[in-house]
């Protein structure tokens with residue numbers, strides 16, 4: 001069993017307040033309508049309860065039916081006692097059907113609204129996690145994110161919104177029924193209410209803490225479970241080689257069993273109030289019957305009143321039962337719902353790393369230079385500075401090579417230039433305009449990047465080259481051209497069939513070199529002004545690399561190139577080479593000054 005303790009501080013706001021604050025005006029209006037529907041539904045429900053005594057009376061003594069009703073029945077030809085009895089029963093049936101219909105409508109509407117809110121929230125959370133600054137993205141944990149977006153968002157509906165609306169309905173219903181019953185039979189009603197309150201109080205006190213605890217455990221174990229699955233997928237080659245299948249299977253089953261254990265406990269705890277309430281219902285009826293008959297002079301005369309009590313208890317107790325059961329579900333789901341809401345409210349934690357608004361590029365291209373002015377950077381306030389006082393001007397059309405030991409900060413430097421990261425101190429200017437929130441989005445669109453390890457989706461070669469472009473919008477000519485320049489011979493030679501080849505998850509079904517060349521083709525497809533290659537050709541044999549580098553250098557002087565390489569031969573065609581060491585530029589030189597040994 002996995003033992004864990006809660007480490008998350010309690011926030012001041014409850015889930016309900018947070019949900020309300022996050023709702024758009026439209027949804028709030030829908031909820032308002034829902035409340036109105038609820039009131040109508042409850043009134044019709046109360047009417048059926050109120051009708052019980054007149055009905056029983058009318059059935060026993062048809063002459064006691066009020067004159068207006070009798071007049072009404074006579075309109076439809078009801079004159080005899082039997083006809084009046086029948087009409088009375090019919091009226092009652094109609095009332096019940098109408099009340100049921102309205103409740104059905106409320107049920108339907110509350111489900112619709114709950115799921116709509118669930119989908120609003122999921123959408124917002126997904127969009128927010130997409131637009132979060134890159135530095136924040138590197139801090140996110142994908143198991144938490146996946147579980148949050150897929151499992152917890154759905155739970156938000158099932159153990160948050162639906163029980164909340166159901167409980168609201170049950171509460172209004174219970175109160176109305178109590179009020180109605182009180183008008184008819186105050187003493188019996190008070191007795192019933194006290195009984196229900198005592199029972200509910202005991203159940204709430206007893207279940208509060210265990211429900212909260214199981215809920216916390218489920219919320220904590222869910223992402224763990226996802227993580228174990230992901231590790232088993234991502235590390236499958238090593239797992240097979242090392243023969244560690246048993247170990248990973250065991251790890252997964254340990255988490256999984258703990259999760260199911262707490263889920264079972266939560267399910268049991270939140271369903272248990274029902275049994276208590278049902279038993280209490282039966283005991284009440286028996287008790288009240290005994291009490292009524294004992295205290296009445298004429299046992300027959302109390303039958304109508306007893307029916308009222310039975311119907312009242314039949315209504316109050318299920319409403320109370322519904323209330324407490326939904327309370328239990330909500331309580332149990334609190335932690336999960338809280339996690340889901342955290343995602344909807346997610347924000348950049350570090351100042352200056354705000355979300356950059358999505359905007360259309362105004363089409364202006366970078367014309368002269370990119371200047372780094374005394375740029376300092378660290379990943380967070382606790383981390384050391386990775387770059388210290390970098391001053392560098394990159395002219396349009398230049399080919400710049402960047403070298404330096406591993407961990408020197410090369411990838412960090414280009415992430416800053418590309419606008420993925422923001423300098424901690426200092427400034428980056430493009431054509432003398434400092435990069436900031438207003439222009440970052442447009443600037444990034446002018447940059448193409450071939451990273452050290454390229455991400456491929458399990459789709460065709462063509463779709464991977466035109467990444468983020470819908471299938472029907474892919475420019476076929478451009479794909480072929482980019483693929484040719486990137487020397488993806490095999491796929492080009494096979495024509496359409498080649499481009500339709502599926503690369504497998506993360507490109508597992510193609511070679512490392514093919515993956516890199518797809519990455520290069522992807523950058524070329526973007527037809528950006530600034531192309532950044534980070535160890536982009538490290539997996540290629542030297543002939544292929546030389547061929548690709550030649551085409552890249554032939555790209556035309558309207559493109560600016562930045563390339564990081566460990567192999568110095570890769571940088572032969574560059575205008576300048578910059579060497580980084582401990583976060584500073586230690587040397588700038590020409591390729592012909594290259595020391596062949598490095």
Ligand SMILES: Nc1ncnc2c1ncn2[C@@H]1O[C@H](COP(=O)(O)OP(=O)(O)OP(=O)(O)O)[C@@H](O)[C@H]1O
Nearest residue numbers: 138379383386404405406407408409410411412413
């Ligand atoms: N997201 C991050 N959060 C915190 N530190 C990071 C992060 N990414 C990188 N670092 C640290 O920043 C330093 C520079 O990393 P960077 O990736 O820029 O090096 P590099 O020069 O590209 O190395 P390599 O040649 O191995 O790719 C390293 O010490 C690394 O541990």
Ligand SMILES: [Mg+2]
Nearest residue numbers: 410411452534
């Ligand atoms: Mg790197």
